[in-house]
Amino acid sequence: MKIFLDSADINEIKTHQSSGFIDGVTTNPSLIAKSGHSILETIAEICTLIDGPVSAEVTASDFETMLTEGKKLAAIAPNVAVKVPLTEAGLKTCWALADIGTKVNVTLCFTAGQALLAAKAGASFISPFVGRLDDLGKNGMGLIDDIVTIYSNFDFDTEVLVASVRSAQHVVDAALLGAHVVTLPPKILSSLYKHPLTDGGLDAFMVDWKQTGQSIL
Numbered sequence: 570m571k572i573f574l575d576s577a578d579i580n581e582i583k584t585h586q587s588s589g590f591i592d593g594v595t596t597n598p599s600l601i602a603k604s605g606h607s608i609l610e611t612i613a614e615i616c617t618l619i620d621g622p623v624s625a626e627v628t629a630s631d632f633e634t635m636l637t638e639g640k641k642l643a644a645i646a647p648n649v650a651v652k653v654p655l656t657e658a659g660l661k662t663c664w665a666l667a668d669i670g671t672k673v674n675v676t677l678c679f680t681a682g683q684a685l686l687a688a689k690a691g692a693s694f695i696s697p698f699v700g701r702l703d704d705l706g707k708n709g710m711g712l713i714d715d716i717v718t719i720y721s722n723f724d725f726d727t728e729v730l731v732a733s734v735r736s737a738q739h740v741v742d743a744a745l746l747g748a749h750v751v752t753l754p755p756k757i758l759s760s761l762y763k764h765p766l767t768d769g770g771l772d773a774f775m776v777d778w779k780q781t782g783q784s785i786l
Contacts (some may be wrong), residue, residue, distance in 0.1 A: 593621035626652035667691030699731035
């Protein structure tokens, strides 16, 4: 399963990119606003750091403006994936952009029916928001299971990109269900390293090692 970093913070991206685990980056208007920088400049810089897909989201709501924005974002770098919302206008934009060879990430997906339409519109990625569904008492991972099954049934090329991830367990569950990609806030990515038994075991090893008086170097 591929791991994308959900961030528009250049320093965060540089820090985690050096780990070797980052296969792509996702951004959205909220993350761009939080960064305090120009969307065009930010996406361009991220694309110099990351070889994989970098999602850049349109901000319009009508088809014509979405398409114009999408083309401008796609022109920034070859690895830009234009992000569009799962609306009728967004799906029309997806179809038009995919038809000219642009990667498209269809976001804000909350039903399997929406995901089916995105795949038929030629989306490269579908982004179901599991955390937001869980917040409402719904089964976010159940949605991932449904989408993975539907896509497998019909051999769709669209990759399931699990978004709105709230815990390390979400990552594991997504992997078990066969999702292609998970996009993570930096704090969730860091939490995958952590376990108290790992820390406790390492502490014990170091105490025992110190007692030997040895040095490897």
